[in-house]
Amino acid sequence: MSLKSFDKFLENYILGQPNSKKEIMDERQKIARTQILAEALIIFSGLSFISNFVMDLWPMLIFFMLCMIYFNIRCFAKGCLIGINGGKAIKFTGLYAIFMGGMMGAKYLFGNEEYRSLFADGRPTDDFCFIAAWILFVVYGVLTIIFAKADQKKKGDE
Numbered sequence: 381m382s383l384k385s386f387d388k389f390l391e392n393y394i395l396g397q398p399n400s401k402k403e404i405m406d407e408r409q410k411i412a413r414t415q416i417l418a419e420a421l422i423i424f425s426g427l428s429f430i431s432n433f434v435m436d437l438w439p440m441l442i443f444f445m446l447c448m449i450y451f452n453i454r455c456f457a458k459g460c461l462i463g464i465n466g467g468k469a470i471k472f473t474g475l476y477a478i479f480m481g482g483m484m485g486a487k488y489l490f491g492n493e494e495y496r497s498l499f500a501d502g503r504p505t506d507d508f509c510f511i512a513a514w515i516l517f518v519v520y521g522v523l524t525i526i527f528a529k530a531d532q533k534k535k536g537d538e
Contacts, residue, residue, distance in 0.1 A: 406463075408460070412459075427440075441510070445516035462531045470528045471528050474522070474525035475521065478521035481521060488511065
């Protein structure tokens with residue numbers, strides 16, 4: 381039995397049902413993801429702390445999205461973004477992020493509200509922060525799908 385077929389056997393044994401949406405990670409991936417998650421949360425906490433001194437709540441949304449993008453990039457670089465059973469769940473996450481980012485951005489931009497300025501008194505307004513956060517949400521979705529396809533291609537080459 382080859383290593384690839386043994387992995388497939390273990391995947392089917394663990395999942396118990398075909399086409400399950402559960403993501404299975406090996407121990408190395410779990411440890412790496414936990415460490416990267418801790419890094420991202422520390423960065424987010426630090427940026428949020430600074431933001432509370434300088435501005436108000438809205439820039440935290442931008443910091444959160446930047447930390448999520450950082451988390452995806454680091455997990456992809458360490459090989460722990462996608463589990464053993466493939467990337468169906470992560471692709472859905474990426475598509476959902478693109479869809480929600482596009483819909484909420486369109487709702488905000490084309491809503492019945494009058495146009496507001498993006499900068500006031502030399503600093504970004506809440507409107508700017510909201511639009512930037514939704515753009516970063518779409519960027520997060522696009523990067524997630526790109527990383528999932530790259531990982532799938534890399535595993536296919538092996």
